[in-house]
Amino acid sequence: MISVHHGPQRYLQFPHLAQFPELVHGLFTRHGGHSQSPYQSLNTSTSLKAEQHDDADNVVRNRALTLQALNLQERPCVSLWQIHSANVIAYNSRDEWRTDWAYPSAYERSWTPASIHKADALITQQPGITIALSFADCAPILLYDPVERVISIAHGGWRGTARGMSIAVVEAMHDQFGCQPANIRAGIGPAIGVCCYEVSEDVRDLFLGRSIFDDMPTLPRYRDMVSASATFITLEAHSRSSLHLDLWETNRRQLSLAGLLPDHITLSDICTRCHVADFFSYRGENGRTGRFPVVMALKESA
Ligand SMILES: [Zn+2]
Numbered sequence: 001m002i003s004v005h006h007g008p009q010r011y012l013q014f015p016h017l018a019q020f021p022e023l024v025h026g027l028f029t030r031h032g033g034h035s036q037s038p039y040q041s042l043n044t045s046t047s048l049k050a051e052q053h054d055d056a057d058n059v060v061r062n063r064a065l066t067l068q069a070l071n072l073q074e075r076p077c078v079s080l081w082q083i084h085s086a087n088v089i090a091y092n093s094r095d096e097w098r099t100d101w102a103y104p105s106a107y108e109r110s111w112t113p114a115s116i117h118k119a120d121a122l123i124t125q126q127p128g129i130t131i132a133l134s135f136a137d138c139a140p141i142l143l144y145d146p147v148e149r150v151i152s153i154a155h156g157g158w159r160g161t162a163r164g165m166s167i168a169v170v171e172a173m174h175d176q177f178g179c180q181p182a183n184i185r186a187g188i189g190p191a192i193g194v195c196c197y198e199v200s201e202d203v204r205d206l207f208l209g210r211s212i213f214d215d216m217p218t219l220p221r222y223r224d225m226v227s228a229s230a231t232f233i234t235l236e237a238h239s240r241s242s243l244h245l246d247l248w249e250t251n252r253r254q255l256s257l258a259g260l261l262p263d264h265i266t267l268s269d270i271c272t273r274c275h276v277a278d279f280f281s282y283r284g285e286n287g288r289t290g291r292f293p294v295v296m297a298l299k300e301s302a
Pocket residue numbers: 192193194195196271272273274
């Protein structure tokens with residue numbers, strides 16, 4: 001990964017995405033923001049439990065710092081209400097979207113549920129619009145098709161991945177923008193690693209189709225691929241065995257099953273829980289933590 005410092009902010013880039021001059025992207029560390037513990041410091045999410053949430057003004061200032069670091073501060077920026085689904089939504093200027101992620105209008109500082117779309121992957125072909133999602137252990141999956149010039153960020157926690165998130169986003173890029181999977185480049189960013197991601201047998205059952213989600217069940221056409229992608233290991237320690245999910249490899253396999261070429265998929269190999277000094281980790285901080293931003297945009301002329 002390429003590490004870039006912008007004053008006190010630090011973000012990472014995938015080398016195979018950074019080679020495209022028309023593409024801007026950054027996966028931010030938690031450094032260089034305004035928020036206080038336990039959100040210190042570059043937290044860009046307010047969608048946390050009501051009884052414990054970060055100061056909304058700090059969140060907005062952090063979002064602005066994020067866009068400034070990438071020189072995107074003059075542009076509209078859209079985001080999603082992330083719900084651990086495999087739902088994909090394409091930004092277009094026809095539907096109603098709030099584009100003031102970092103600079104909300106004074107009379108409506110906080111985004112309300114009504115003004116933000118519920119989904120877990122955001123796609124656009126439109127230069128000049130910035131897309132941003134926020135993470136803490138779930139896998140950020142960045143996709144770019146340099147032929148059709150389509151960008152996407154997907155949010156792959158265990159629930160979204162069990163619902164086929166990586167398959168769904170490639171399918172949507174193909175169906176909505178004509179992207180050929182063999183052209184798509186993907187990067188799987190910092191997320192909780194197999195080293196730290198102990199899960200219950202119920203989780204494996206959902207991946208393998210032995211049980212189904214009560215809500216938003218995995219689509220039938222994804223089930224075989226989700227099952228084939230599922231990567232679990234059993235670790236033995238202190239005379240106890242525990243089941244661990246490999247979120248990186250499971251998403252890599254889903255992208256591969258969706259038609260991406262092996263050489264076009266890059267893993268960051270950074271475990272958020274092992275690197276909690278640099279990244280927010282939901283598991284590592286017992287749920288009391290922030291979310292770090294991942295941002296992509298296409299330049300208007302390149
Ligand atoms: Zn780890």
